[in-house]
Amino acid sequence: MSTFDNPFDPDRKLRAGCVCGQHRSAAEHEQATALHCEPVASEETRYEGVVASAVMRAMFPQDVARRAFLKSVGASTALAALSQFFPLKTATEVFAQAGTPEKKDLKVGFIPITCATPIIMAAPMGFYAKHGLNVEVVKTAGWAVIRDKTINKEYDAAHMLAPMPIAISLGLGANAIPFAVPAIENINGQGIVLATKHKDKRDPKDWKGLKFAIPFDYSMHNYLLRYYLAEAGLDPDTDVQLRSVPPPEMVANLRADNIDGFLAPDNICQRAIYDGVGFMHLLSKEIWDGHPCCSFAASREFITSAPNSFAALTRAIVDATAYASKAENRKQIAEAIAPANYIxxxxTVLEQVLTGTYANGLGGVKTDPKRVDFDPFPWQSFAVWMLTQMKRWGQIKGDVDYKAVAEQVYLATDTKKLMTEMGLTPPASAYKSFAVMGKNFDPAKPEDYLASFKIRKAS
Amino acid sequence: MTSSLRLRAGLVSIVLLAAFLGIWHLATRSTAPVTTMSPEYAKLMGLTATQGKSAMPGPLDVGAKLWEHLKRPFYDNGPNDKGLGIQLGYSIARVGTGYLLAVLVAIPLGFLIGMSPLLSKALDPFIQVLKPISPLAWMPLALYTIKDSSVSAIFVIFICSIWPMLLNTVFGVATVRKEWINVARTLEVGTIRRAFTVILPAAAPTILTGMRISIGIAWLVIVAAEMLVGGTGIGYFVWNEWNNLSITNVIIAILLIGIVGMLLDQILARFTRMVTFPE
Known part of the structure; x- marks a missing residue:
């Protein structure tokens, strides 16, 4: 039986099957629901539920005995009786606070794009404060700067592109410094935008010779655009030009006709449309639905020197992510993160990104509520996929121990434990297969996957 | 005669400004609104796309925004959004610190080098190589070794303002008229006293000219450095508004950078006039 079943429910099935009744076992159910931080009424009820369940289970370790007891007195009486001689309220408070943070005043760096939504909104909406932290979120000029400032310990933790912590840990483009990712920020939420003059050139096969911008070399944007072009038969290294351009300059460059398009983080895509210089060719979701984009990262050194601060920070981020994953909160979030202090x-632009009802730049209004979504679980299979692409495009040379790197950088185990303590339902395994443009990826066989691509950099 | 020349020059200045603003205003007028859009779509689009508004703001937009900034220059909405007055304050403080450190190093060192022909020759190749390096090229190195972005910015100011001062001090000290030094020698004035009472006043105009060049360069560099490092300062403000593609605010910042740069230059010019002597 799972930790999240309600032990106060006398009619709960004890043996085979899961809570929802659609799966054969609880484990299978967990896998199926994967992680969608299902909203529980409020934070407190959730913690209360977890604490009360634990107490109830401790008193009646036998499922049958507990059921008999509940049947005879009723759930609410049982709970009332329980709180008579066990201080549930105090226990819940103690539980929610966990260890006292070693360091309360933290600095977290971010890049002003909607990918950073959970990191940013956690400040004005009080998620950091709720977990006993005083966090200053600091806007930063670019990915290289955020990397250097985090390495230099000016920031305790930071918003990074999902492949960056892997690249830093491996020493690509920087000194090798072990970094870790306790939470993914957002999934989906990027897009390919083309200049309005290309509105009849919708087939990527015709894109030979065009110039595209990406935000950074070690980015999902780079890998997704290369993947997309290669699937259309173009070699991204020779048939088109790819340039690293800071996101705000992308719109200006598109207007000035220096580039033909870009695969960029949102609000930049929507901004180009808003300013009338481009149109949305494709949402990144259509390349890989559920792809990670940005991550919340910290150095190993910070994690070991201030484990409680790190845990509280992760809890705040997971909390904010869960809040952001709910469609009804999105408008409020857009307003909270739009001021000059944040994004x-x-x-209007942020609302279009977050609510998924957007102008596509060609005169139409489209709706896709999953245009951007938020899901904190750091799947290690994501890291394995990124490593295959790093190798595919020659960023890594030689042999890679995919699993070891993924497990060292993407902290699935710790996050799972934390989420369980918070009363959320993390997935059972840290690996899952997924499909990118219809092609299946099996995290257990990265080398075969890599070998299956015809277009790749000769190594 | 001079007053009428001044008057006429002022008139020409005003006419030029008016012409500039007029052309600017005409060039950035909106074209006719686009009418083919559905209202639902238009609501999601910006004014550039719907009203045919120029991407470049006109002088009226800039004026209105500038007034808004001038009304409350010192507001503080958290770490990433501060008033223009505060931003300029941060920049001036950074420039001041880096510049003063450079003065403290460059002038004594320049004296030493200028008074000793041997040192002057020996150090010349190093100075010549280090002088033309763009100060921003030091930035990655500074960030990497100092490991603190605000100290790095100050270091970059220091390194860029030191060379003109050093070279001008060396030159000023080395070219003090031989007769004056010989007179001092005949009167048996000690080395220290000679340095302070003969060489310093004689070289002061040249040294101050070097300092004036330096403050100009330092102010040029701080904007670029802050754009890279971020956090606070007028350079960060430009970058932050550029991020939001707010050209209006960028223009305002450019204007203010120009005014502050001019003020700094004028202050040094006044000092130079104070130490200049007729020959």
Whole structure:
């Protein structure tokens, strides 16, 4: 039986099957629901539920005995009786606070794009404060700067592109410094935008010779655009030009006709449309639905020197992510993160990104509520996929121990434990297979996957 | 005669400004609104796309925004959004610190080198190689070794303002008229006293000219450095508004950078005039 079943329910099935009744076992159910931080009424009820369940289970370790007891007195009486001689309220408070943070005043760096939504909103909406932290979120000029400032310990933790912590840990483009990812920020939420003059060139096969911008070399944007082009038969290294351009300059460059398009983080895509210089060719979701984009990262050194601060920070981020994953909260979030202190963008643009009802730049209004979504679980299979692409495009040379790197950088085990303590339902395994443009990826066989691509950099 | 020349120059300045603003205003007028859009779609789009508004703001937009900034220059909405007055304050403080450190190093060192022909020759190749390096090229190295971005910014100011001062001090000290030094020698004035009472006043105008060049360069560099490092300062403000593609605010920042740069230059010019002597 799972930790999240309600032990106060006398009619709960004890043996075969899961809570929802659609799966054969509880484990299978967990896998199926994977992680969608299902909303529980409120934070407190959730913690209360977890604490009360634990107490109830401790008193009646036998499922049958507990059921008999509940049947005879009723769940609410049982709970009332329990709180008579066990201080549930105090226990819940103690539980929610966990260890006292070693360091309360933290600095977290971010890049002003909607991928950073959970990191940013956690400040104005009080998620950091709720977990006993005083966090200053600091806007940063670019990915290289955020990397250096985090390495230099000016930031305790930071918003990074999902492949960056892997690259830093491996020493690609920087000194090798072990970094870790306790939470993914967002899934989906990127897009390919083309200049309006290309509105009849929708087939990527015709894109030979075009110039595209990506935000950073070690980014999902780079890997997804290369993947997309290669699937259309173009070699991204020779048939097109790819340039690393800071996101705000992408719109200006598109207007000035220096580039033909970009695969960029949102609000930049929507901003190009808003300013009338481009149109949405494709949402990144259509390349790989559920792909990770940005991550929340910290150095191993910070994690070992301030484990409680790190845990509280992760809890705040997971909490904020769970809140952001709910569609009904998105408008409120757009307003909270739009001011100059945070993303500094028009509210209309952020609303279009977050609610998924957007102008596509060609005169139409489209709706896709999953245009951007938020899901904190750091799947290690994501890391394995990124490593295959790093190798595919020559960023890594030689042999890679995929599993070891993924497990060292993506902290699935710790996050799972934390989420369980918070009363959320993390997935049972840290690996899952998924499909990118219809092609299946099996995290157990990365080398075969890599060998199956015809277009790749000769190594 | 001079007053009428001044008056006429002022008139020409005003006419030029008015012409500039007029052309600017005409060039950035909106074209006719696009009418083919459905209202639902138009609501999601910006004014550039719907009203045919120029991407470049006109002088009226800039003026209105500038007034808004000038009304509350010192507001503080958290670490990433501060008033223009505060941002300029941060920049001036950074420039001041880096510049003063450079003065403390460059002038004594320049004296030493200028008074000793041997040192002057020996150090010349190093100075010549280090002088033309763009100060921003030091930035990655500074960030990497100092491991603190605000100290790195100050270091970059220091390194860029030291060379003009050093070279001008060396030159000023080395070219003090031989007769004056010989007179001092005949009167048996000690080395220290000679340095302070003969060489310093004689070389002061040249040294101050070097300092004036340096403050100009330091102010040029701080904007670029802050754009890289971020956090606070007028350079960060430009970058932050660029991020939001707010050209209006960028223009305002450019204007303010120009005014502050001019003020700094004028202050040094006044000092130079104070120490200049007729020959």
């Amino acid at each position: 500094n963008a028009p509210v």
